[in-house]
Amino acid sequence: DIQMTQSPTSLSASVGDRVTITCRASQSISTYLNWYQQKPGKAPKLLIYVTSSLQSGVPSRFSGSGSETDFTLTISSLQPEDFATYYCHQSYSTPYSFGQGTKLEIK
């Protein structure tokens, strides 16, 4: 099974900051890496799929990159509504698996 490891597990930042979250897969997953945002009491929301494709309606300040085992999610200029928990997810092979999450908090 493929293990997904995110870093950092938590992050404090200010509005307007540029933030990067990383995700590492335990083996190559090509570009089958997706990112989700989750706010308290809500279901995760798809932000980016297959590494770098922006889901419809998601602001362009979100971007993704990477391949094989190493991936990043970047938020170019944090907005107040971006403070949430972010998860990576590999859809290369079943059983699909998620990272443990990165909680983005206001500094």
Place this chain on the structure above:
Amino acid sequence: QVQLQQSGPGLVKPSQTLSLTCAISGDSVSTNSAAWNWVRQSPSRGLEWLGRTYYRSKWYNDYVESVKSRITINADTSKNQFSLQLNSVTAEDTAVYYCVRSGHSAWFDYWGQGTRVTVSS
């Protein structure tokens, strides 16, 4: 616009069966271009994919090994919905359960609202 509406009890007794249903609108459970998944989330296990059902000329299922002996995911084409049954539950199965649609490359694009299930006597 695809919508997934979950239903089912929030409290299940140990050793009994957890049963949840996910009603689909805006898509068909028997489409050849999607799969229908169950994912759960708990503080101890994080987000955990449990399994899926999908139709590609016939029905297929995949399950995570950790629950494979206890889980069944079924589609009901007459009601355009799919269901989760998890047998012999313990406190370890306490979690928020989500039904989720995935496309060809299996990203999870539509989620149900979540059902918090507690296993307790």
